[in-house]
Amino acid sequence: MKTAIAFVLVFASFLFAPSTESVYQFNVKTIDGEEISLSKYEGKVMLIVNTASKCGYTPQYEGLQALYEKYEEKGFVILGFPANNFMGQEPGTDSQIQTFCKKNYGVTFPMMSKISVKGSDKAALYEYLTNKEANGKVGGEVKWNFQKYLINREGNVVAKFNPGTEPMDEELISAIEAEL
Structure with missing residues (x-):
């Protein structure tokens, strides 16, 4: 009988254990074409942003760069993910996007290869970020370019x-500082 109870308790612990999922389980490609694991940023506070070069919000690159510079030494990183999902506002190649970001906004925070953030070809990372079961009230579809997800350490x-x-x-x- 004790063995049966122990088995039920162990089995229940697997059923009701908190999810071990995190952004660290995903691999992405940098804008330079290097495949990396997001576990590279383990222990850092991240701001993940889907970006576009021809959007009314594009000038946010300037503020994102300032934010990155202000908090980078405290363990903060911004990851930019160019996406062409909203009215074709990111038509460029990775090389063109990288040049645009550096030339116009002095971007030094990590930029990733262009991905899809919605639809049938949505990148796995964005499947996770937008998943309401995994992320509760912060889940839900991406509304437009420059939506921001704050990730804790x-x-x-x-x-x-x-x-x-x-x-x-x-x-x-305030939210970033609370996580730092």
Whole structure:
């Protein structure tokens, strides 16, 4: 009888254990074509942003760069993911996007290869970020370019900010500082 009870308790612990999923389980490609694991950023606070070069929000690159410079030494990183899902506002190649970001906004935070953030070809990372079961109220579809996901040092999504939220917005800065 004790063996049966022990078995039930062990089995139940697997059923009801918290999810071990995090952003660290995903591999992505950098804008230079290098395949990396997001576990490379383990222990850092991340802001994941889907970007576009021909959007009304494109000037947010400037604020994102300033935010990155302000908090980088405290363990903060921004990961930009160019996406062409909204009215074709990111038509360029990875090389063109990289040149545009450096030339116009001095971007030094890590930029990734262009991906899809919605639809049938949505990247696995964005399947996870938008999943309501995995991320509760911060889940849900990407609304537009420059939607922001704040990831804590354990790799969990802790907040989502709408595309219109400027990088230097007080609420966004407070959320970042709380995680740092």
